[in-house]
Amino acid sequence: MITDPSQVAPAQDSWAGLTTTVRTCTACPELVASRTSVVAGVLPAGASAVDVLLVGEAPGAQEDLAGVPFVGRSGQLLDSLLAEAGLQRERVGIANVLKCRPPANRKPRRAEVSRCRPWLEQQLGLAAPRVVVALGVTAAEWFFGSGARIAALRQTVHDWSDRSLVVTYHPSAAIRFGPRGAPLAALREDLRMVARLAAAAPGTIGG
Numbered sequence: 001m002i003t004d005p006s007q008v009a010p011a012q013d014s015w016a017g018l019t020t021t022v023r024t025c026t027a028c029p030e031l032v033a034s035r036t037s038v039v040a041g042v043l044p045a046g047a048s049a050v051d052v053l054l055v056g057e058a059p060g061a062q063e064d065l066a067g068v069p070f071v072g073r074s075g076q077l078l079d080s081l082l083a084e085a086g087l088q089r090e091r092v093g094i095a096n097v098l099k100c101r102p103p104a105n106r107k108p109r110r111a112e113v114s115r116c117r118p119w120l121e122q123q124l125g126l127a128a129p130r131v132v133v134a135l136g137v138t139a140a141e142w143f144f145g146s147g148a149r150i151a152a153l154r155q156t157v158h159d160w161s162d163r164s165l166v167v168t169y170h171p172s173a174a175i176r177f178g179p180r181g182a183p184l185a186a187l188r189e190d191l192r193m194v195a196r197l198a199a200a201a202p203g204t205i206g207g
């Protein structure tokens with residue numbers, strides 16, 4: 001068991017450098033054995049920082065094959081909701097709590113989340129987003145600890161290391177509950193709030 005985070009995730013000085021290095025991570029043996037790729041996360045082409053960083057749970061089957069986050073069904077819904085809110089996918093960065101797909105899309109284990117934690121911590125520093133969006137319970141727990149509940153945390157702009165943090169449902173919950181379900185309406189509403197926060201001048205957001 002590795003306990004020193006610098007052994008799992010040596011400090012990187014750029015997002016690109018981190019992307020290269022995380023591909024060599026072998027800290028979770030079960031995930032290493034079944035993964036096709038390590039899905040580091042993406043910034044818009046040419047960008048070294050972003051206004052908004054979305055944080056999901058872990059790659060699914062499509063993402064594992066493509067090596068890119070949110071390209072499957074959840075990603076397609078996310079793309080259309082981002083566009084609807086006026087937040088083009090090209091303008092936001094995307095990362096996940098885990099960089100490797102759990103077999104059969106099971107929930108990330110606590111030990112996996114804590115091993116992978118220093119990678120996302122570094123990404124949050126490197127991408128320097130003004131607004132961070134936690135998509136779903138796994139991401140919400142990453143920020144708030146176990147037992148975090150979306151319904152209780154959404155619709156508030158939280159402060160996290162001097163960044164604005166918004167919590168909302170995962171697109172897969174919106175898909176699961178259907179087009180008339182509450183999670184889709186909430187996700188749509190929350191991404192509009194994110195767009196407003198991202199458009200506000202630096203220093204005027206928060207609260």
Ligand code: URA
Nearest residue numbers: 056057058059069070
């Ligand atoms: N779900 C996630 O949480 N992340 C992805 O990248 C894809 C689906």
Ligand code: SF4
Nearest residue numbers: 025027028099100116
């Ligand atoms: Fe490393 Fe994270 Fe993949 Fe585990 S999930 S092997 S910590 S990159």
